[in-house]
Amino acid sequence: MHIDVYNPDSYCSGIPHEQFAWLRENDPVHWHNHPDGGGYWVVSKHADVMAVSRDFKTFSAERGFVMVDDLPPDILDMARGQLLGMDPPKHGPLRRAVITRFTSRMLQLLEPQVRQITRDIMREAREAGAVNFVESLAGDLPTAVIGSLLEIPRDMWPQIRQWSDLQTSASDPDLGGSTEQVNQASIDMGTYGFQLACERKDQGGDDLISLLINQEVDGQRVSEMEFASLFIQITVAGNETTRGLISSGMHELMRRPTLYQRLQSNPTELPLAIEEMLRWTCPLHYFRRTATQDTRIRDQAISEGDRVVMLYSSANFDQEVFADPMEFNIARDPNPHLAFGHGIHLCLGANLARLEARIFFEEFFHHFSSIEETGEPVYIRSNIIHGFKQMPVKLLPR
Secondary structure, three states, X not given: OOOOOOOHHHHOOOOOHHHHHHHHHHXXXXXXXXXXXXXXXXXXXXXXXXXXXXXXXXXXXXXXXXOOOOOOHHHHHHHOOOHHHOOOOOHHHHHHHHHHHHOHHHHHHHHHHHHHHHHHHHHHHHHHOEEEHHHHHHOHHHHHHHHHHOOOXXXXXXXXXXXXXXXXXXXXXXXXOOHHHHHHHHHXXXXXXXXXXXXXXXXXXXXXXXXXXXXXXXOEEOOHHHHHHHHHHHHHHHHHHHHHXXXXXXXXXXXXXXXXXXXXXXXXXXXHHHXXXXXXXXXXXXXXXXXXXXXXXXXXXXXXXXXXXXXXXXXXXXXXXXXXXXXXXXOOOOOOOOOOOOHHHOOOOHHHHHHHHHHHHHHHHHHEEEEEEOOOOEEOOOOOEOOEEEOEEEEEEO
């Protein structure tokens, strides 16, 4: 079996299940060459991905950030200001500051706002009839929710999405750009976040930026610079992954009309169905860690400084954990998927994404009697982002 899980072309028709299954079976801690020289360890089993996620002392997010490619020093410094690129003790206080804004009570209060945004999007799509589902439906919701939460002026929303796409889909010919353009997008986005933080410092607002920038956590306030990095993470993560979850989830339902009809008739089944969509579509293929000391995974020696890649979209199909992993089972319970990661870096917006997806499908079923694909969907060419960039559909309003 030829294994190449680095090349973005390997993902142009979805998760390379054959390669991942071979790795889990034959080489669960696999040495993979990197085109820039050297290489990295690929961890493909559920138990090992969980173990690496939990052991933040041995496997650092801060040392080399979370992408398999090493970043230039100036971009690495900025990336380390994002929560997902921080290790304890720096990580804890800042995460607690953000997590207080994503409590279940906060989300309950947010639900009417998310529902109203969703209804507006559905109304616009009804007018159009034939749309690219990814852009017009799945993509508009997370952008609008993040834009509203942070009170970003509406005319900036398309720019936020463009900056976000440039950074996450750099290797895609339609969405990405040169290394310089991608780095510039990161800098521009951080600069914009910094400006917003400066404007809202001590202004008494109740949007998410004001709440983060004006509160003390463990005796410290979030600085404008810290917020700039945090801003990139919140906006990028909020955009990309939820869009992938909703569009890929809908694609799976369209391929299985009986499941589509079942959920349409019984929306109370949506929460479990969304967990299965998360497992199945896994919006991020991997995150990386860097070994802080010599260690072992299974019986494989890992040296200090080695890159270790946790392959979430392989772990989610591990037959030791999931019965019939290749069956899309909307009633699967329990469903310990790793689509949101695991451990101290478990996705901050996980419950917000669940809320958005549930409301999206509830409102979609309410507004439309059916949906059909009018062409083959096209995946983003990326070894990290798993999602469609195009999914042409025809909508039949109720």
